[in-house]
Amino acid sequence: MQRSDFLRTTGIASLTVLGGAVCITPLLTGCAAGKYIDGTEASGTITVPLSAFTDQPSAIVRKTGMMKGPIHVVRNSDNTFVALSLLCTHKGCVVRPVGNAFECPCHGSEFDSKGAVLSPPAKEPLVQYATTTDGTYVHIKL
Numbered sequence: 001m002q003r004s005d006f007l008r009t010t011g012i013a014s015l016t017v018l019g020g021a022v023c024i025t026p027l028l029t030g031c032a033a034g035k036y037i038d039g040t041e042a043s044g045t046i047t048v049p050l051s052a053f054t055d056q057p058s059a060i061v062r063k064t065g066m067m068k069g070p071i072h073v074v075r076n077s078d079n080t081f082v083a084l085s086l087l088c089t090h091k092g093c094v095v096r097p098v099g100n101a102f103e104c105p106c107h108g109s110e111f112d113s114k115g116a117v118l119s120p121p122a123k124e125p126l127v128q129y130a131t132t133t134d135g136t137y138v139h140i141k142l
Helices: 003-019 024-029
Strands: 040-042 045-049 058-061 071-075 081-085 096-098 101-103 110-112 117-119 128-133 137-141
Touching: 045 058, 071 137, 081 137
Parallel strands: none
Antiparallel strands: 040 045, 045 137, 058 071, 071 081, 081 128, 096 101, 101 110, 110 117, 128 137
């Protein structure tokens, strides 16, 4: 077996094993785990389709335009939405969802599901954005 064939085979096998348990992207880049979606930006508002939340209640909107970083959006049971910046307020690292909380991989800050600080070194909560929905789209005001 040639070296390139061996690397391809072992790489695919590794991804298959890991893919069943975890999202590969966070392991390679340190990004937050979850369903990623794209939004459309206009006049300081990010718009994402409501249909993005039919199979699961949360998604991460990828950084675009005026956004400083990714935004975690959660659909509540009453069809309201909570949108939190995933940038740690300590040094700006991208936090990752861990259960019903968020954890900063850089310095260990932890935040609850609403963005409040659970443990330092961060002192300020995650930035929360106002959201509205029109039945077809979720609008996130930056």
